[in-house]
Amino acid sequence: MPHVIAAVRPGADDAAVVPVAGAMAALLCADVRRVDLVARPTADAAPILAALQAVDAVAAVVSRDAVDDPGWEALLQGAAQPLVLVPEKGRAPERIDRILIPLDGTVEAAEAVAETVLLCAGAGLELIVLHVFDASTVPAYWDQAAHARECWEQEFLARHCGVPGVRLHLRSGVAGEHVVDVAESEEVDLIALAWSQRLIPGRAGTVRRTVAEASAPVALIPVLPR
Incomplete structure (x- = not known):
C-alpha cells in the first residue's frame, strides 16, 4: 500500500509532523509510516532518503525547522518524491481542504x-x-x-x-x-x-x-x- 513517511525527531515533532502526515495520507489514499530520527539533524537525511526510495513511498513529511541545518541539503536536493515541510509553530492541519x-x-x-x-x-x-x-x-x-x-x-x-x-x-x-x-x-x-x-x-x-x-x-x- 502507498505510504507517507512521517519523519519525527524524538519528543519534538509529534504535534506538527504527525497530523500533517495523516492529512497527506488521507489525501493520497495511503497509510503513515513513522521514521524516528536521531537527535543530530545532520545525520537524519540518510534514513529519510532511504525510506523515500521504497516503491510505495509517495511523500515525506518533516519539520521545517529541522531542515535549517546544512546537512539537510542532501534531503532537499535528493528527494524524488514530494517533501512536505511543516512549520513547528505554524498550522498543522489534520485535514487538507x-x-x-x-x-x-x-x-x-x-x-x-x-x-x-x-x-x-x-x-x-x-x-x-x-x-x-x-x-x-x-x-x-x-x-x-x-x-x-x-x-x-x-x-x-x-x-x-x-x-x-x-x-x-x-x-x-x-x-x-x-x-x-x-x-x-x-x-x-x-x-x-x-x-x-x-x-x-x-x-x-x-x-x-x-x-x-x-x-x-x-x-x-x-x-x-x-
Missing part, C-alpha cells in the same frame, strides 16, 4: 504539479493558483479592457491547470513576496511548490522565502528532467 499552487507559467512547473492538481480536484478540494508577473512577462494589454484580462486568465488556466473550479490570483513583482501573503489571506492548508532542487546562490528564491515564512505546510514537488 484548500491548496495554494503557485505557477510561474513554465511547462516544467505545470507538469510537476499536474498529478497533485488532478488528485486534489478529484477529491473535491479547493484549488487556488497564484501567478506573479514580472516586468518581462506582464501582458502588453494588461491595462486595457477587462475582457482581455478574462480571456488571458482562461487561457492560462487551460494551459497550466486544466481542471474546473480553480480560482486564479494574479500579482506583479517578485513571486516570493506574494506566495506567503496569498496563503495567509486565503487560509490555505497546504502550499504546493514545484521546484528544481537547485540551492545554488541566486536560485530558488521563491522556495526559500516561502519555506522560511509560511505558516502553512509547504510541499516541495521536484521538477523532473524533460
Whole structure:
C-alpha cells in the first residue's frame, strides 16, 4: 500500500509532523509510516532518503525547522518524491481542504504539479493558483479592457491547470513576496511548490522565502528532467 513517511525527531515533532502526515495520507489514499530520527539533524537525511526510495513511498513529511541545518541539503536536493515541510509553530492541519499552487507559467512547473492538481480536484478540494508577473512577462494589454484580462486568465488556466473550479490570483513583482501573503489571506492548508532542487546562490528564491515564512505546510514537488 502507498505510504507517507512521517519523519519525527524524538519528543519534538509529534504535534506538527504527525497530523500533517495523516492529512497527506488521507489525501493520497495511503497509510503513515513513522521514521524516528536521531537527535543530530545532520545525520537524519540518510534514513529519510532511504525510506523515500521504497516503491510505495509517495511523500515525506518533516519539520521545517529541522531542515535549517546544512546537512539537510542532501534531503532537499535528493528527494524524488514530494517533501512536505511543516512549520513547528505554524498550522498543522489534520485535514487538507484548500491548496495554494503557485505557477510561474513554465511547462516544467505545470507538469510537476499536474498529478497533485488532478488528485486534489478529484477529491473535491479547493484549488487556488497564484501567478506573479514580472516586468518581462506582464501582458502588453494588461491595462486595457477587462475582457482581455478574462480571456488571458482562461487561457492560462487551460494551459497550466486544466481542471474546473480553480480560482486564479494574479500579482506583479517578485513571486516570493506574494506566495506567503496569498496563503495567509486565503487560509490555505497546504502550499504546493514545484521546484528544481537547485540551492545554488541566486536560485530558488521563491522556495526559500516561502519555506522560511509560511505558516502553512509547504510541499516541495521536484521538477523532473524533460
